[in-house]
Amino acid sequence: xxxxxxxSAAAPVTLSGVAASPGTGIGPAFLLSAPDLxxxxxxxxxxxxxxxxxxxxxxxxxxxxxxxxxxxxxxxGDDAAAIFDxxxxxxxxxxxxxxIQETLTGGANAEAAVxxxxxxxxxxxxxxxxxxxxxxxxxxxxxxxxxLSHLLGRPLASLGELREPAIVVAHDLTPSDTAGLDPALVxxxxxxxxxxxxxxxxxxxxxxxxxVVGVGEAALAGLTRGTPLIVSGDAGTVTVHxxxxxxxxxxxxxxxxxxxxxxxDALKDREGRTADGLRVELAANIGAPxxxxxxxxxGAEGVGLYRTEFLFLGRDDLPGEDEQYRAYRAVLEGMAxxxxxxxxxxxxxxxxxxALGLPHEENPFLGFRAIRLCLARPDLFRVQLxxxxxxxxxxxxxxxxxxxxxxxxxxDARAHLDAARAELTAEGVPVAAGIPVGMMVEIPAAAxxxxxxxxxxxxxxxxSNDLIGYAMAADRMNERVANLYQPLxxxxxxxxxxxxxxxxxxxxxxxxxxxxxGDPLALPLLVGLGVTELSxxxxxxxxxxxxxxxLNAAQARELAAHALTLSHAAEVEAAVRAAYPDLTPADA
Amino acid sequence: xxxxxIVTAEHGLHxxxxxxxxxxxxxxxxxxxxxxxxxAVNLKSMMSVMxxxxxxxxSFSVRATGDDAQAAVDAIAARLEEQGLARRA
Numbered sequence: 001x002x003x004x005x006x007x008s009a010a011a012p013v014t015l016s017g018v019a020a021s022p023g024t025g026i027g028p029a030f031l032l033s034a035p036d037l038x039x040x041x042x043x044x045x046x047x048x049x050x051x052x053x054x055x056x057x058x059x060x061x062x063x064x065x066x067x068x069x070x071x072x073x074x075x076x077g078d079d080a081a082a083i084f085d086x087x088x089x090x091x092x093x094x095x096x097x098x099x100i101q102e103t104l105t106g107g108a109n110a111e112a113a114v115x116x117x118x119x120x121x122x123x124x125x126x127x128x129x130x131x132x133x134x135x136x137x138x139x140x141x142x143x144x145x146x147x148l149s150h151l152l153g154r155p156l157a158s159l160g161e162l163r164e165p166a167i168v169v170a171h172d173l174t175p176s177d178t179a180g181l182d183p184a185l186v187x188x189x190x191x192x193x194x195x196x197x198x199x200x201x202x203x204x205x206x207x208x209x210x211x212v213v214g215v216g217e218a219a220l221a222g223l224t225r226g227t228p229l230i231v232s233g234d235a236g237t238v239t240v241h242x243x244x245x246x247x248x249x250x251x252x253x254x255x256x257x258x259x260x261x262x263x264x265d266a267l268k269d270r271e272g273r274t275a276d277g278l279r280v281e282l283a284a285n286i287g288a289p290x291x292x293x294x295x296x297x298x299g300a301e302g303v304g305l306y307r308t309e310f311l312f313l314g315r316d317d318l319p320g321e322d323e324q325y326r327a328y329r330a331v332l333e334g335m336a337x338x339x340x341x342x343x344x345x346x347x348x349x350x351x352x353x354x355a356l357g358l359p360h361e362e363n364p365f366l367g368f369r370a371i372r373l374c375l376a377r378p379d380l381f382r383v384q385l386x387x388x389x390x391x392x393x394x395x396x397x398x399x400x401x402x403x404x405x406x407x408x409x410x411x412d413a414r415a416h417l418d419a420a421r422a423e424l425t426a427e428g429v430p431v432a433a434g435i436p437v438g439m440m441v442e443i444p445a446a447a448x449x450x451x452x453x454x455x456x457x458x459x460x461x462x463x464s465n466d467l468i469g470y471a472m473a474a475d476r477m478n479e480r481v482a483n484l485y486q487p488l489x490x491x492x493x494x495x496x497x498x499x500x501x502x503x504x505x506x507x508x509x510x511x512x513x514x515x516x517x518g519d520p521l522a523l524p525l526l527v528g529l530g531v532t533e534l535s536x537x538x539x540x541x542x543x544x545x546x547x548x549x550x551l552n553a554a555q556a557r558e559l560a561a562h563a564l565t566l567s568h569a570a571e572v573e574a575a576v577r578a579a580y581p582d583l584t585p586a587d588a
Numbered sequence: 589x590x591x592x593x594i595v596t597a598e599h600g601l602h603x604x605x606x607x608x609x610x611x612x613x614x615x616x617x618x619x620x621x622x623x624x625x626x627x628a629v630n631l632k633s634m635m636s637v638m639x640x641x642x643x644x645x646x647s648f649s650v651r652a653t654g655d656d657a658q659a660a661v662d663a664i665a666a667r668l669e670e671q672g673l674a675r676r677a
């Protein structure tokens with residue numbers, strides 16, 4: 001039976017837009033309106049005083065953006081985060097800055113100066129034919145609203161106000177809007193403007209929310225808060241005031257999608273084990289304690305990677321020992337005795353971390369970062385290690401060091417951990433015994449020398465994203481060379497095979513915590529090479545568990561051995577597809 | 589310090605690739621400009637550079653003034669060539 005509160009006496013109307021994110025959403029409209037950022041244009045102001053106000057607003061905006069960027073990275077990934085890199089670059093733009101300063105010098109208030117300078121550039125970009133530039137106009141509007149909201153002391157309207165399930169309706173969702181969105185309450189997204197590559201669309205797909213964008217301003221004019229809607233993200237339509245028939249059809253579509261989810265959900269409590277009995281632990285990657293619930297709901301058998309850097313980003317100071325301890329303890333307790341691998345700080349010159357005053361580097365990914373930084377800054381490192389050890393009594397902690405290139409670095413890092421343990425013991429603070437200490441294998445040097453590393457490290461976790469990048473010397477964000485970023489290249493598989501062989505000689509285990517772990521094409525190869533733990537984003541866990549349960553490890557070993565003899569990534573892919581014809585193209 | 593270039597990118601040098609140059613230029617102390625037939629824009633500014641549109645085969649130059657001018661021009665030239673956007677003329 002259709003829910004009577006969602007049917008309506010008004011005649012149904014169907015709006016057409018761009019199918020931006022699949023799925024069917026049913027619910028009342030929640031109109032996200034922009035805050036009142038109106039202001040009076042003043043003249044004869046003190047330029048120095050207005051400059052100071054502006055600088056405060058810019059600094060506050062910068063802090064916001066760093067935080068929003070890392071939030072987006074944690075929930076939505078690097079592509080979503082890159083939008084905020086662009087915002088940060090625009091915020092410091094010299095031309096924009098000069099235009100604002102000129103108006104300030106003339107005696108205008110900061111609000112008028114900011115508004116006017118942005119307006120000129122927005123107008124210019126919007127008048128152009130290039131869709132890329134028109135999207136930048138949206139960035140500028142979003143950025144201007146942020147700076148003005150700080151100048152005026154009026155917080156931006158937030159989806160944080162949402163308390164009931166609803167379909168979010170907006171002119172356009174700004175990146176800042178979507179960063180504050182609770183996917184548990186949002187049933188769908190409808191916007192007046194935008195296309196498949198607009199921010200709203202990208203973010204909705206990242207969160208798995210049905211979305212239809214670009215339905216037009218006029219089409220949305222008649223909607224009010226609570227108007228019943230159906231969003232059909234596959235068809236690109238929005239039904240306003242749906243009748244019983246439309247509602248039944250939408251519910252049937254939801255039921256079918258739910259049935260698929262239920263089928264997978266039934267596997268939630270099954271131990272990760274191949275059909276022929278090989279144990280493969282399926283764990284989740286998380287960036288914050290709040291993600292533990294999602295991980296457990298997806299059946300995570302542990303946390304294979306807790307990225308602690310999110311504690312450090314988007315702020316002007318450093319998190320103290322107690323603050324870190326609380327975060328680590330929350331994750332360990334949340335996982336209730338399941339293993340939790342906490343990776344020590346993995347940060348470098350590519351991330352704005354004002355408190356560290358890191359110099360800009362030409363090549364941050366080959367530079368002073370992660371364990372290199374931590375070993376050079378024991379003040380920073382010790383605080384984190386003490387916090388980890390203090391938290392260790394609240395669960396099953398495994399400590400992991402990132403970006404290890406030499407055996408000496410691993411030994412030095414572990415010596416710091418031992419020293420921190422000795423300090424705590426001397427202070428009478430309890431610390432768990434026998435905490436496994438492992439390392440990331442993301443630098444080819446570590447894979448090449450895995451046998452020597454395995455004498456010391458208790459486990460390895462292959463950071464496949466960086467390992468592929470370093471092995472192929474290709475940045476996948478650089479579209480000119482992204483084709484060289486080949487997870488299935490036999491060279492990459494050979495490095496993983498070496499890692500597994502070195503580990504096996506000393507009875508140590510190997511996991512994978514990069515995107516490869518969640519890739520259905522890579523999974524049989526990884527298991528076949530000897531990987532026994534796969535850590536991935538929560539949404540991938542159930543489908544990959546189903547795949548592991550159906551996998552024959554002996555067959556996977558044969559396939560992997562064959563893959564190592566091939567020359568091309570495409571041949572490896574073809575071999576995997578031939579062995580597992582059920583992998584649909586959508587699984588690629 | 590000034591270096592001439594010819595656009596080699598099939599679709600020309602437009603907003604998206606041009607915006608990458610800002611990231612290369614921003615760290616240098618020198619003033620850096622992208623000079624086309626009809627205007628000179630600040631290469632450290634996304635705002636200015638995104639308005640640039642150069643067709644394949646068009647010529648332009650990068651002009652830097654300051655202590656690290658040579659390094660700046662070299663870095664930009666390297667990026668233009670690596671990305672197949674332009675070659676030195």
